[in-house]
Amino acid sequence: MKKVYADEKWCLGCGLCNVYCRTCHSETNDIVKAHNFEEPRPKSRLHVETGEKVNFALQCRHCDDPKCVTACITGAMQKDPDTGLVTNDTDRCVGCWTCVLACPFGAIVRDEDAGKVAAKCDLCVKSGEPECVKHCPNNALKFEDRE
């Protein structure tokens, strides 16, 4: 499946991916409202790690055998057998954070504001192409099928 891959050699650690991820996962789809006004405040679903020499952005790897899915106590976290997308049904998620305990990448975000649910990368199914990739100023994120 197509996934988002980070290339740490080119990442500036600027955090624009976070900005557009948050906007894409807002109700208003407005960059200013999403960051400064909308309640509950939408969350970015990726982690930007910055270091002295390298930086990278990390989001859900949509694993073949996702540990978050096998660990989920409610059945809210599922992998779509057709698309490979790992999604969380927020109506059924109770925010127990077993997925946070299980994900070896630390990719799942705790969204306490939106009713205590696990938030994660959905590859921006809503807009077609992942916003983090679209807006990365240095092409440090690629949306590719490498399998």
Added chain:
Amino acid sequence: MNYVIIGNSAAAVGCIEGLRKNDTKASITVISDEVHHVYSRPLISYYLAGTVTHENMVYRKADFYEKMNVKTMLGSKATAIDAKKKAVTLENGETVGYDKLLIATGSSAFVPPIDGLDKQNNVFTFLKYDSALDIEKLIDKDAKVVIVGAGLIGLKAAEGLAPVSGSVHVVEMADRVLPMILDEQGAAPVQAKMQENGVTFHLGITAQKVVDKDRVEKVVLKDGTEIACDVLVMAVGVRPNVAEAMAAGVKANRGILVDENMRTNVDDIYAAGDVTEAVDVTTGEHKIMALWPNAYLQGRAAAYDMCSAEHDFDGVFPMNAVGFFGLPIITAGVQDGEDMQVLSTGENGESKRFIVKDDILVGMILVGDVDRAGIYTYLMSEKIPLSTLTKKLTDDDFGLMAFEEEQRNERLSS
């Protein structure tokens, strides 16, 4: 091929999904003494609190058995297993033959002897949906709840019942809450959080007797303290349901002994979930690891072995995520032991404690700040030498950046 599963919870679902990945045609039968469609056991406290609806109690959707082509015999208790004839006998006398059998019978609440405690109609355990439905009938905003036991089950009961009842008193023999998974540093903020939300604790003391005969009106503690009671929840511990298996010659200590493929000592009989004692891959010891994610993985591992299919199963070790009134807790591995080093950090009710042995992370207790905990879990399961990391576990910004470049890039490109 004819597969039979006794039990209908996480291990059973793991087994069903594992079987169907490898065998779309075989017959699968699920036998359970519970009548419900497969539901999420840990959600019964959420149901009582009113935060999860009856519809959302299901662990798999309503069409699960149909889609998986599983025959269900719900509300039927398996009373005997005949390993020679390869058949399971039900309470009504019916027998169900099998080629391969999974015992996933879970555990039952252990109720300690307390003076006067009989079968009063307001005494409950807190493991099954039916218990929650029974408790629900007696709960209103004036109901006085007493819970004996401040382990995971007792405290989840307290959290669920506090918002909908008049009072909740928890009695615990140990000197702190969650004594099996938390040290004092971790337990204090949990207790404080629960007290803020109206739960009263009686720690370091036991319940001596209950009064009266038909209905428990009050619980009397060892020091003479009397607690008025409308609903009594007994949550001191659980015992694996091993009787039928043992009678069939399956070896068990407290739980059924299984190997890394969930095989018991009896041919074609497997066991998974809370009923088992399996190998803890971090210590190599057999132990009961009665936790939901482990049960699912064990059930699935059994399925792959039943089908003689290749399976990438890393084994299990104790790990748990739980929260009380919004305070999250994650624990894994061991709490302490010989030759172990403890690294800890945190204040104001947020704390991280790491237990390290011979350069390997073997345990953790995270309270309050649990973000990215799975990276630590990964270090534990993969036994990655901590000296190869470029950051300390206790660093605020601990993440994948801590891994060496090659390992990090391998992770990023997965």
